[in-house]
Amino acid sequence: MADPATYRPAPGSIPESPGVYRFRDEHGRVIYVGKAKHLRQRLNSYFADFSALHPRTQTMVRTAARVDWTVVATEVEALQLEYSWIKEFDPRFNVRYRDDKSYPYLAVTLDEDFPRVMVMRGAKRKGVRYFGPYSHAWAIRETVDQLLRVFPVRTCSAGVFRRQHQLGRPCLLGDIGKCSAPCVGRVSPEEHRLLAEDFCDFMAGHTTRFIKRLERDMREAAAAQEYERAARLRDDIRALERALEKQAVVLPDSTDCDMIAFAEDELEAAVQVFYVRGGRIRGQRGWVVDKVADVTTADLVEHFLIQIYSESESVPREVLVPA
Template structure:
């Protein structure tokens, strides 16, 4: 092996130790950052090829190799395992030189909990081997919500999280959905398990594209109501039938056979690519989503397609029998073997040249072109608005540079109890939820927004100040911050936080004064501060008596309002969670014999303290771990507190 450059000793040693087995490799730079994740059926041959005199043919990868100082590898038993592991590592590290799905979060699915006696239908981002059936992935949560909304319009099924075993009545009274015919009431044993599961079976068929039997049943039901002069019930059934028929009409465009295909289309522009996936089941188009990938500049189409398909099917069990593609993806044989391993039967990848299948691929490609054009137009318009907002905000506040990272803080409490604080982060004018943090207030039980704001900011910046003092750094950028947690306990973070270019505290001069005091106490002078007054939406600045009033129709004001509203939403959500847990503790902790395990069992059984109050003595006593004597004491305690209806 003749290296192109002088390789670091640890890298040379790693290259010598590489096994000939399948696996995944991670190439890292001098900072330890993962630059590239790859897979191989023979690690030694693949990884060493990057460092030969000839080197890789791809100019992009050649640039990457010049930065590599270390290579780690993980051995797998099969190439299929390497495919799945590579996808997971790309999602985790988002390497700069890999092709990546733009959203690094998990995509949402519709989940039907078939492992339960009375299954639920929910949105989820986690695939668990628990006997559930999953449909997806969908490109957005709103797409899943629209599907669930349609299902609720057509089928009655439960939406609660109660544990409902067969043969047990878990509630004395059902919820409102039962009375408006949106739920069949398994919680009060209003429907036998076989009948409820028959409805769930219809929902599975509906999502699989088998709507005609459902439509026929609804037509018969509507005719029966009409013949019996039950016109209101007939009208309700008619509305359900129309919803089913609209869905069937939308799916007719793909009715060319009874085949099971995923049809792929692709469009590209600069660094981005858009991949369209059309799911055809039983000859009907049952789903269509588009996905954006990054890092595609200078990468051949076949490699972009292959990388997308690998990451897409790593996140779903809905692997079809065949893929119809505009071209053969890179490493097509390995990809087909990987898909066959996930499905359990042979999966084919074909490039149709004529006929109906070719028309479908052309349709998917056209949809991808339109989706990418639409997305790019929105990105450019959004970028222009955000640039305008940041520029105007910087000018109004007298900042020396654009506030690329803005942090906003808000407090939430009721008379000082269950007090919490929130920190939301906007980067380049866009929310960055992974950077959000929550704070449980530790000091005092009396309402004092100024003290709480000071506590949160002190916890956010105190370690920064300490590290700067120890290292003698002149800038916060040199040290970052690695403290502050989402819960009460502060957990160290692996990497530091970037210093904010602007801190906004929700409140007027009082909250701003508290923030200024903390920063002076910590000797931090290079973080601009502003207080947003709630009533007039004016920005107050330190040592400036007159507030800054942003024009009512300015993008800067819209941005500040959005940041403030997001901080408020995040704080309120956390406050409700803390308050709910506090209420459970305060009502049950004083009862002898109810420890953490029994509290958990009660909450799992009834879902909330309110439902525990409403339950009968027999229902409480039927909870695992709760004896009749303990149930009587619990009911007596609640009665003494005046909590029973």
């Protein structure tokens, strides 16, 4: 390991401006990227009192063989450049959040001619609508089972869909009313897609209009003495209400936000994000991170927000973080 004194910048050579700096090892690999409102003050802190540094910061400084920097005009530019370099170089000593497990999502394959509702893990696919993540796959299946009464969207694989089409008869779900059986033409592709879009709207938190529509239809059926239909509509309403009961109400109905909580010790930090849509918790996800430097909670929050939301396709109106 190198002696930090051998590559410490000469006195007065570091500018007093905002900027981004890189520590490199003896092979030229970037091992740490940081930003600062005042480059001279920040970089001098690595060399002024080595014994006062966090142990992992000491390891980083001793692993490095040189340091360079780029001056920028504003702190916002520094934040953008820091993120760009972390993404480009993947420095070993930077804070990197990792999933504490592979979380399942409820997915609707809107990119298919006949959209399918399914549980998915892993990388997200373009053209697929995702809800969650959920802590357990069974929680998704329980919710889907309730919703299929009202939104009988296809859930079968491509192979099952083709086989039932060739046989000319639907599967069991089609027989019991939990699939609209597009495989045998009971509904048109357009009608089935509308069911899938309604399913997505309900999962996105637009629940009131569906329950009100069913209640209206139930009253009309009862007034027309269509009691069997009215009873089915009543059961559909109860199914939607049971699906909603599984999602805790935490905020007013109009609230769409991500709620972020941190727990940390000297070595690592854990993060939990609760996805609130329509005032209800629709999913959750966790990350853990090793503390590779003497970082504050504010630093952890900043790095987390940059990493998670910089390329996210769905950012809520509000993100609630620790004060």
